[in-house]
Amino acid sequence: MTTAFNTSKPPFNLLSPAELGVLQNNLDIAYFQAGEVIIKAGEPPEGLHILLKGRVAEEDEQDVARPEELRHTYVHYTEEDYFGAWSSMRGRAIHNFVAVEETICHILPTRILLDLVDSNPVFGDYFRNSFAGRFQLRSNGNTSQDMTEFMLARVDDSCMREPLILLEGTCIQDAFALMRERKVDCLLVRRGGRYGMVTGTDMLTALLQQGLSAATDVADIASYRLIQVGHDEYLFNALVLMTEHRIERVVVKDDQELxxxxELTDVLSYFSNHSHVLGLRIDRAxxxxxLEEVATGLNDLVQGLNVHGVKVQFAMELIATMNEKVMAKLFNLLVPEDIQPHVCLIVMGSEGRREQILKTDQDNxxxxxxxxxxxxxxxxxxxxxxxxxxxxYPPCPGGIMVSNPEWVLSLEQWTQNLRHWSQQASGDNLLRLAIAxxxxxxxxxxxxxxxxxxxxxxxLSSNQIFFSHFARAALNxxxxLTFFGGIKNKEHGLDIKKGGIFPIVHGIRTLALEHKVLETNTFKRIEQLINSQQLPEKLGLDLVHALGLFIQLRLQQQLERMKSEGASDKDANMLVVERLDRLDRDLLREALHVVKEFKQFLIQRYRLEG
Incomplete structure (x- = not known):
């Protein structure tokens, strides 16, 4: 049975081949009957136990003599779970570990475990790490090597081109000759302290369509509203920026230095991704x-991003960009051109926060x-x-969409609604305000x-009473979590939106509104609140990891249900904890404790006691 031991999952995938050999050569196998105490509280354990078959409960020290229904169980362990690591490292157990049914375990002796922890710091850190550190290990473990390299790749000299820079006063004819000599299709021209960009297409347009002379100053046809990224920015963010602005090149700056x-072609050559192709098809529809042909294929993009282990924040950013491009294109196809300058289409809720990956109810x-x-x-x-x-994109059950005249308003009517909802912020008014x-x-x-x-x-600038009232919804x-800190899991699953996502999103929403943070994305709001010292850094970073975990776990189970049940998913927010592996269950429990800590922060910050 030793050969059946799965070493492909954390933390065992952190070991070198030689260390895995040591582990495999020292594994024992033990059998336990139902009700047998495997590790006794107060005593040193035999070692790290890895479950092959059966079920084990971690229980309070005093519970051994009590009937099972009266025992306080912290955690249940099932196949491929492990237990006893902390106890082995501490030298004694603080809880009992009891076989719920006939159980077979691998046992890695304490001496060998401690040797591996000492020889492999990363393996040791897995058992000693903070929530954020363990979350990072999960993210690294779920990401393919190619995808990891791309997601972590940054803009540097290896992927950008040295620009052809000309001074104001250079004529189009000379500029074109220099472009051909350098074999480039764009240049930068400096006018005073500003840079403008000119492409070969710009020159042809100026000469053939606008009838300008070849002696025209190239600075006169340049575009000075340049989109730029920072040196050392994530390459993926540059791709999203190009997709969002429908451009094929961006300027790279380090502070103010060019x-x-x-170039888009260089980014795409680094990583072959069809997301930009979808973006171009939307633009050309x-x-x-x-447009329908492209829009209905977005779920395939989601599947692909998930399979490749793309981090949830990157996936949300890219999918949100695609969804918004679809909606903007449809709006422009349907709304007369002479009306468009006088109206504005807005998206709200999770779409407004750019935190929805799979298509959800229309909130616009x-x-x-x-x-x-x-x-x-x-x-x-x-x-x-x-x-x-x-x-x-399903219709909103509450009618919060543009087909409902209540959500098609003049600027004056909209501000009147905001005032009304904020002055009487309860029930439907609170919901509408939060979405808006x-x-x-x-x-x-x-x-x-x-x-x-x-x-x-x-x-709202001086209405502190409003913020206290608004924040209270995060405690709804x-x-x-159980009294003893375990996951409280109902038979049909755990509602991760109510229990985890909403308290974070709404609490951060309240803080962002109070401090006039313009960002709507929760992750970016947290970053700005940390930078402005309105949120403790450790708590903020833990909230980022917790929210990312909740969204990722929910997405994985949604995609699994889509494969087996089709597109309809009535239980989109229900998380079946039993389907999670040990690492994800551990992280889920820790993430829920982060939510609990954040609620206490909100209670103190907004005086919500009682």
């Missing part, structure tokens, strides 16, 4: 049918310029919602949305 140009609204006359708006916006549903606070613009005139958002920040759902 370092080079990053001329009809609703063209339209803001309009005060006094706008648009007789066809109802028919156009009903078509928008109907077509989105056809694309796989996470909104951001995706199509039309974004200035309308920004005006409303800035007005609301000013409206109990944290699913």
């Amino acid at each position: 370092k080079g140009i990053l 001329q009809t609703v049918e063209d 609204a339209v803001l309009m310029r005060n006094g706008l006359s648009w007789p066809e708006k109802q028919s156009v916006l009903e078509a928008f919602s109907r077509i989105l549903a056809r694309f796989g 606070v996470d909104a951001h613009a995706v199509a039309g005139n974004a200035a309308l949305f920004k005006a409303a958002r800035n007005w609301f920040f000013r409206e 759902f109990s944290t699913p």
